[in-house]
Amino acid sequence: MSEQTPLLPRSLSIEVARVTEAAAVAVARLRGRGIEKDADRAAVDAMRSELNKLAIRGRVVIGEGERDDAPMLYIGEELGSGDGPAVDIAVDPLEGTTLAVKAQPGSMAVVAIAAGGTLLHSADIYMEKIAIGSGFAPSLVDLDLSPRENLERVAKAKGVQVSDLTVCILDRARHIKLIDEVRAAGASIKLIGDGDIAGVIEVVESGESGIDLYMGIGGAPEGVLAASALRCIGGQMQGRLTALNEEERRRAAARGITDLTRKYTVEEMAGGDVIFAATGVTDGSLLDGVKFHGGSIETHTVIMRSATKTVRWLRTQHRAAPKFQEG
DSSP states (O other): OOTTSOOOOTTHHHHHHHHHHHHHHHHHTTTTSOOHHHHHHHHHHHHHHHHTTSSSEEEEEEOOOTTTTOOOOOTTOEESOSOSOEEEEEEEEEETHHHHHTTOTTOEEEEEEEETTOBOOOOSOEEEEEEEOSSSOTTOSOTTSOHHHHHHHHHHHHTSOGGGOEEEEEOOGGGHHHHHHHHHHTOEEEEESSOHHHHHHTTTTHHHHOOOEEEEEEEHHHHHHHHHHHHHHOOEEEEEEEOOSHHHHHHHHHTTOOOSSOOEEHHHHBOSSEEEEEEESSOOSSOOOOEEETTEEEEEEEEEETTTTEEEEEEEEEEOOSSOOOO
8 A cells, every 4th residue: 555546635524524423413313312223323324325425436445333233334335426536435433332322422423535445455353453652663562562562662662661651441351361461561551441443543642641552452443444543643553353253254254354363554454545534422532522502513523634644623513403414
């Protein structure tokens, strides 16, 4: 994957923001209702509708839903008006479904669009990940090193003690050993219930977030989306596709993925020109959630682009009827 791939139209950045805004607003109407599939479906339907309005020839290469039969944008699905550039699309229409339906912090709608053929084509399985911010020597951290070794490397590079570091890890039973090893090394841990895209992004602004590393196994779609963001804002990440059971191995093989030992860099997961957008559904550390104000709706969105290294934060008022409309 090379930066010689064609640049995406500048106007596409704002158009992609409309996609995540529409999905976030659709879900926000269901916050706290406890109905996960309805929330997923609302996000998927809104995102599909908005993507089909874009002047692109898009193909979904990273989708959600295969693991749990949730409503999804299907891998291989073609979207867009059929005009414009050929693009790869990675989506997580509702990152943190459980968070949204419990009205808990951190859920958001996420999409990345990249020049065709430059996003990692992955099945909806799991991925082992490690990520740190920018400004470090290449390959400072590595999935094949122990947690202690990685922590010691980062501490030395930052000129601090391991005890000064904080690691973000998904709160899952599969991480019991990892959590024990990180704590035995002396580092602190921020456990999160969901939302590992934001968890990875936060390592880039460790001074504000307090997160120095991200470690652990999460969804492969979220891994590619997080890598898309890091392509825009810097940071190191390694990912290794992981099948937790036979069904996931079958799913990977069906997508032509046979090497589950390979480690992917950020550039191998998201190359070329990438546009990343996310809109908050519920308030979180990265984004504020959707707010309803009588006849208007307020959204909070971040848009990033790798070619220009720009990050835009949009706080938008949509003066709309009760159903989302955006001019």
